[in-house]
Amino acid sequence: MSLRGVLVSSFNLENLAALMRNDSEQPRVEIQVAPYGQVKPVLLGVDASLWRDKPDFAVVWTQGEAVIDAYRAIQAYEEVPMKRLDDEVREYASLLKKLLDKVRFVFVPTWVRPPDEKIFGMLEMKPSGGTAYALMRMNVLLSECLQDEPRIIFFDSQRWTAVRDAFNPKLWYLGKIPFNNEVFAQASRDFRAALRILNGASKKMIVLDLDDTLWGGTVGEDGWENLRIGGHDPLGEAYADFQSALKSLTRRGVLLGIVSKNEESVALEAIRKHPEMRLKLEDFAGWMINWRDKVQNLADLTARLNLSLDSVVFIDDSPQERLAIRQALPEVEVPEWPEDTMLYKKALLGLSSFNTAALSAEDAHRTQMYVSERARGELKNSARSLEEWLESLDIRITSEELKATNLQRTAQLLNKTNQMNLSTRRMTEAELGEWARHRDRMVVTFRVADKFGDAGLVGLLSLEREPKKSRIVDFVLSCRVIGRGAEKTMLHWASQIAQAWGSEELTAPYKQTPKNKPCFEFWKSTDFIYDSKTGTFCRETKTLYPLPKTVKLIGI
């Protein structure tokens, strides 16, 4: 996959372009650099060739004084009313928004100033004439102006410039480059991570070892009472802080899992009983605690949770275990892990794999959904048949047409789902909304709930009316609810729409990807006929696809 990007700047960005082009990591990028120092004309589209065929992204990286005249005046210690500064920032924000007609995503680094500009140090943060104050105000206002545009991503460039000699006057005078290359290297890494995530490659789960990773000591030998967590102990405190940081991540939709060589009962007792444990059992989506090798356990855990291996980050203090996972399961991200416990939290927060452009209500409750899934599994084990189990779940599925209130979550689902995904289309909110507006198209969303909880908006079906037939364009279902009848309910819905449109047949072209085999297997299990030449499933619409008896459908 190769993405096209345009770099727009008030300074020379050729070094950033070179670093982005040379990076062998995915996604590969083709970069065009707009002439520097002409930000406003370039944003207004003076050179149409830059924006031909709608590039995937643009980086618009400017110096405050180059695009906001009022700030340049403040730097010259002129008196400037704050209203003038605010108005210019708002105007600049609207220019950035206009760029969304020309590209899919816009990356905007915050404005920064060299930290050693301190000639009037005590006045810098004064609202009346302080340059540091003015720049901070500009950044906050720009962020607020852009917050309703999920396709404009605002990057904290202060972090990139926290390296030695980040601002280099020599590079500026010789090449009109304000920063050294370490700054550009950091920015390049962040842009690439964002592109991966915006194209659906975000990580979903952290799988952790226990002994000397989540706590200090070996629970099987030391006993849970003697583990180092919290208390008046620097190492214990570092473990507790690491656990607290992990717990915070669960509130942003990151799942936690355990893979550990231990007696399960002993390890679970420690989690339940140690008074300083920040993480509780209900914070974990699942675990595999036994004496088998971790490679097998990690593969089994992700399969059990219906996650793919490339959505997992594995953290273990043992270099041997890390190496084993890296070699056997190369899709799993295995970060190098510090030997020093006091650096654990820093290493965790330094990961960029969980970066996300927006959060939905489902993200905040994702772990709870997996805990409910565990309860469902326990019920399944005690049920005499699959039918009896599904019956006992009291499944309710609510369908709803695409609308402004569910657009964000629907686009997120479309872009993140890999396994149960018929065509793996990736679209922004605006693109999906625009696509659905056509009168011969329909997008329906599905929420799934049962007696253990509400999984939220987890299904998406889109159809297009063609002469004599209706075509399913997207058939997307979160892996969290696969096997509970939602798939068949969506087909029931699709056949209803096809009948209502007067179509004779319902078709579903399957586009194979490395990850969507489960989708193909499901469709093969239905009464749709598969034409291997065209890769299309097809069914007549004389009869409706049957609604599962175990599902109560609440329709639009």
Next chain:
Amino acid sequence: MPDRNRVERTIFSAIDDVNGLLLPAQRLTKSPETALMGDQSALDSLGLVNLIVAVERRVEEAFGVNLVLVDQESMSLKESPFKKIGTLVDYTKNLLDKKLNRVAP
């Protein structure tokens, strides 16, 4: 006095920095005869700027000395010190010798 080999190794580490910005086919060979300017060189003017800044930084790390490679003197020399890697090594060593002599007690 800094050993010439050590100065050369320092310049080579700066070449590594600059090679990170070049496409594989354009990367500079770490040899005294490699051209840094003119038709034979893979470096454009921006590449040369990057190299100058990288050498100054690497020299500071290796020898603890701030060198100024581009000034009136270097710009007025008949034979540019930035012609080849070898000439850059010689010029850097010469500047280092002067600077270290000056600061020696």
